Amino acid sequence: MESLIALLVGAPLVGAAVLLCGGKRLDRAGHWLGTLLAVVSFVIGLVLFANMLGRGAEDRALHQHLFSWIPVGGFQADIAFQLDQLSMTFVLLITGVGSLIHIYSIGYMEHDERRRRFFGYLNLFLAAMLLLVLADNYLLLYVGWEGVGLASYLLIGFWQHKPSAATAAKKAFLVNRVGDMGLSIAIMLMFTTFGTFAFGPVLGAAGETSEGKLTAIGLMLLLAACGKSAQVPLQSWLGDAMEGPTPVSALIHAATMVTAGVYLITRSGAIFDAAPDAQTAVVAVGAVTLLFGAIVGCAKDDIKKALAGSTMSQIGYMILAAGLGPIGYAFAIMHLVTHGFFKAGLFLGAGSVMHGMNDEVDMRRYGGLRKHMPVTFVTFGLGYLAIIGFPGLSGFFSKDKIIEAAFASGGTQGWILGAATLLGAGITAFYMTRVMLMTFFGEERWRKAPTPSPDQPSVEPAAETRGEYEPPHPHESPKSMTIPMIVLAFGSVFAGGLFSINEAFVHWLEPVTSFKHGHAPVSALAVTASTIVVLVIGVGIAWLMYGRKPVPALAPRGSFLTRAARRDLLQDDFNHVVLVRGGEELTRALVRIDDAVVDGAVNGTAVSVGGLSGRLRRLQTGYVRSYALQMLGGAAVLVFATLLMRGV
Amino acid sequence: MSPSILAAASTTSTGEAVQFWILGTVAVIGALATILMKRAVHSALSLAGTMIILAVFYLANGAYFLGVVQVVVYTGAIMMLFLFVVMLVGVTAADSLKETLKGQRWLAAGAGIGFGILLIAGLGNASVKHFNGLGEANAGGNVQGLAALIFTKYVFAFEITGALLITAAVGAMVLTHKERTERARTQRELSERRVREGTQVTPLPAPGVYARHNAVDIPGLLPDGTPSELTVISTLRERGQVRDVSGESLAELAALEQRSSEWLERGGTGRSAEQRRGEQARQRDEEATR
């Protein structure tokens, strides 16, 4: 059995290698090969899953040690895998959703001449992500961690000819790098503290060291999580990441990669449990981000960016839950899985809409599409209901539990977090309804030519500029795209319910992430009720604003908050002014210093030596007699010296 | 010499002292004259004087052989060589003692005096109370002693100096020898060229007129009594050492006429002025034929 684990990672890795090195001759079959390998690793995952279920709850974890990777003195890093329930969950999510999205991409990327490479990148991503969740030590996890970063860089920038895409890719990688810095420092701390960084010993010995060190480690891990999971303050890259093809957004920036942060924190639970301050920081970040993302999501007119905001906010929920400790881990993961389903579904839906609207992303150019693409409408709608937490659907179960746990975290903190989560739920309902209404209901705004606006020149198709405008012909997407959407829709409808049947999911994870029931100051029923109320309010407001009266073709100026939210709450402006400008100034100054001071000193020495020798050259008059004079002077000096020596 | 130097002593004979003080003074004066005389010849002569005095000192110091050698080699050979070169380069070529290099003279004086003071100071503190003379060294005769040393201890140095002298001689010849680039012209060719050029068909005139004077640096006179540069060799001309005698020769001519006229008057009154004029004419066409 263990040997299969390596295969799990190996299959997509081989796929990536073959597809990327294969060259043109693979162009015809490339996407099939990629999809096949994704499915293969999914099947292997299922096999391992079945096998795991066959064993007792406690000894379900599998270990596979391939070889010693970096052995230097006390520093012993291994290429070794660990497959326990937590990893298993991720493996199934990644390979499952991954396979679906491979299938989807076959249709979606049909007309792209670089499709082979696209599938290569996707496989690379799968491999890296699986490595991330299967690693049995933090260093190997780090490899996967940066691996997914690379894959996301390549995929965001897949349409490299668009400067915006290239820039977004670079930004994503850089921001992630900041997070990775945190992870690497955390690993160093672990090494100096425990002398190792394998999960087993570190988490086992977490209790034995000072809380200060653990807090430091925890905060560093949190920084890493912020980078990868687009949490405040490192969230700025996720919005731009939507430059990538939609399947990428669905797989990497909704379902899997961005949730790696949650995995990291849950995995390192033992450390956080022993470091309350770190936990507080985690929940704070989570709470802030879930509101931040939600607010941003409300203001975006670009459908993908709106969804990105929502992703941010949902992951905020997960991080918050993970920060709550044993009462939250399980729910964090559960929400992660369900979110994986419905958010992927939503993105695929968005992709299908764009596919039908020849790559228009501005929701103000949509409207009344439900008639034209029914399947998309239905699946998207189910995903919508799931995410806003409509009772009975996945989102309801997972999010409701998180809200309960938030309240249960106790004390004022509990109340604050609870309020934040509730508010977040309300805003979620609002902006998702907004998206739904603007896209599928109302008048068909795309029929008439758009009024060009200075705000978003990027989304203007070239046609408008020339004046003549033929409206797009919205049509349902091909089967290869709809089927995955349908499957995901099923997931988003039933997953939550299935998991919650006598807390199956919680108990499944319990051996890894210890679980205990939180005792909320208010009854679970009350929480549920209030959730539903908030939800209704959110939907209502959205309907009042976008359902009743027609959506203006051009975004109204809006309040300051709206404008700020459109600009990601001015985060980018801040970065631009502080980091980009400052950095440029700094480097320019340094260049000047390097030339003037550092190199100047060197050249100065050279020049001065030259000048000195130029002066000395004057002694060379060419007159024999002055030479003779110098000789005599020298002789005199010598005689004088000798006399001195003999002590005159 | 005085017997006092035959044994180790702390002082020398008074005679030698007197000799030292007198000759030493002369030697210094000669040395100064060497460096201060404007004309090279004078420098050479005063140097020669100094050298002879040094020779005497050698003798006084029991270096008989060296004393003689000094006279023979230095004053005899080397100084003569100098004089020859001086003649080649020009006896009268006097260089002005005006300094051209900036500050050279002062620096030179400073350095020289400083150096001298240092040397003398150095000697001064090398206090030699008594000295052991060359008594036993010269016992078998100074020349024999030297010979013994030269042909035993210093034989290699001696041989090498031999080689050195040969080399020097050859070197001097090589340096001074003028390589003749083209074949020397024969008389015929020379005369033919003169005719071709036509500027000076006849050979150049010889110096000295009427054998009144036979020095090479006196130009011949043209019929009108003016000196002709052509008659002096180019070297002297270059050095500007042509003695101008035109005036004196004319004076001599006048004196001659005077005497002859007197003689004629004493000899008889038949001689008249035109006779005298005829004489002068004769002289003139004699000149013309020259």
Next chain:
Amino acid sequence: MNPINYLYLAALLFTIGAAGVLIRRNAIVLFMCVELMLNACNLAFVAFSRLHGNLDGQIIAFFTMVVAAAEVVVGLAIIVTIFRTRHTASVDDASLMKL
């Protein structure tokens, strides 16, 4: 009188010669001054040989004379050649060896 005076005299003559070398421009006179210096040295050698009571000093003086002779021969030859080529015996005119 102490023979050391010969040494003083030698020093004096040497200095005079050196000064001459520095002051005079005429190559021949320059050479004479060099000779003067050499002679001063010889005198010193001879005096030393007397002071020490052995003949080595005289030998050295003898060699010095030989070398001096050789040097003068070559030197004068050089002077003559220079004079031939540039019609001057002034050492200041031969000052091309400079940058």
Next chain:
Amino acid sequence: MADFSFPLLSATAVVPAVGAVATAAVPAAKRTAAKWLALLFSLATLVLALVIAVRFDPGAKGPFQLTESHAWIADFGVRYELGVDGIAVALIALTALLIPFVILAGWHDADALEKDATKRWRPTQGFFALILAVEAMVVISFEATDVFLFYIFFEAMLIPMYFLIGGFGDRAGVDDATEGAARRSSAAVKFLLYNLAGGLIMLAAVIGLYAVTADQLGTGTFSLQQIVQARAAGDLTMGTGIERLLFLGFFFAFAVKAPLWPLHTWLPGAMGESTAPVAVLITAVVDKVGTFAMLRFCLQLFPEASKWATPVVLVLALISILYGALLAVAQKDIKRLVAYASISHFGFIILGVFAMTSQGQSGATLYMVNHGISTAALMLVAGFLITRRGSRLIADYGGVQKVAPVLAGTFLIGGLATLSLPGLAPFVSEFLVLVGTFSRYPVLGIIATVGIVLAALYVLVLYQRTMTGPVRAEVRAMPDLKARELVVVAPLIALLLFLGVYPKPLTNLVNPAVDHTLSVVDQQDPKPDVRVNAVPGEAGTDRDAEAAK
């Protein structure tokens, strides 16, 4: 090894030397023959280097193996002493490995000069002969265990490098020929004088070392082993002041060669003006001698002084890391950018060397090897790019990825290696250096970690500006990599991947040597607060098993 009489080490240095002579002797007409000859000899050297690696026994006793020792200048105790430890083996292998690629990559570099070639002046022959000469000198300075012997070749290296930089410089993007020549020669002169100055100061220190040994041991010696043993035995005790002075003398020379801030200013010029292969030669091969010498000579000859100087050196290294990275971001010239990146990387190496931990020093050694390979890959591809477009300015490129995907891909991989992406070789070394530093100087370690972000910045900015975006008109007709160029790049990339996943061969080679160095310096790794006993699961047992065998 006594059983092995054949002078393997000498042979490894002699073969390229002979090759240089042979190549130089090829008549003017047979240019291609000269190229093949040079390639042949470099490959022969590679074979010999591999033989060394095979015959070398990491487990063996004693610091040095395959030693050769002959009297040379008896009066000054100078001996012809060769010997290798794991570090030297690794670096010799690196050198011997890179040279063939350098030769292949520079296959046509000298052709531009052939137009004014004569019977006597044969650019092609000269170019390849010089490269081989450099290889020979580098190899022998890796092997020398006699300080004086090392010094001679450490300095002599400059001569061929000078001609390579000044004579065969990069003509790309030089509009005015004379002005370009002036820039080249000034860069070459700067390189020469800078390194010469360092070398002279070192010479003084070398003589001082001799004086000290002569004073204390009776007979002066330059032999590293002898001095180290004498120190251990207590026969040789340098005065603190003397030792520090000598250390500074040595360190200065190595810091110039390395180069360490603020002595780095010669590198960008030299790399910018020389052709890509020569630039690789400078940064990947020649400069390594500097860092290697710090590890072998500075630390082992002057342990006390090294410890005394550690804080300052570490700070300088840190400055180099950040400073180099920041300047790399601001560069407009591709090759200068790589140069500044190298300065940053050399900062890491020196940091690792002076962290005085086994991780730090093993990491530093691995870093030398990996940086050699990765920079070679990046720089050579950049060179191919530059020769295609005829410009070194980043601004002159754009959208190359669309026209020449393979070139762009290899360029990207080289870049990712430069920013030390996990899975590629440099990551292993960089992380080791960081851990090694962190475990003794946490603050420095954390600050150094900022370097990895900056590295990402300059690499990605470079890639974005050159490779992505709309295709510029000038690059539209740009051909993709040719077979020769692929032959150059592919193995390097394969090596990067392999060493990234399985660096064990290298670590096994290096670890004992590093432990020996540390024992000489008398430093132990800091112990972790919590000693976690054997890792559960078969992982631990497996590791024990591997440790056993």
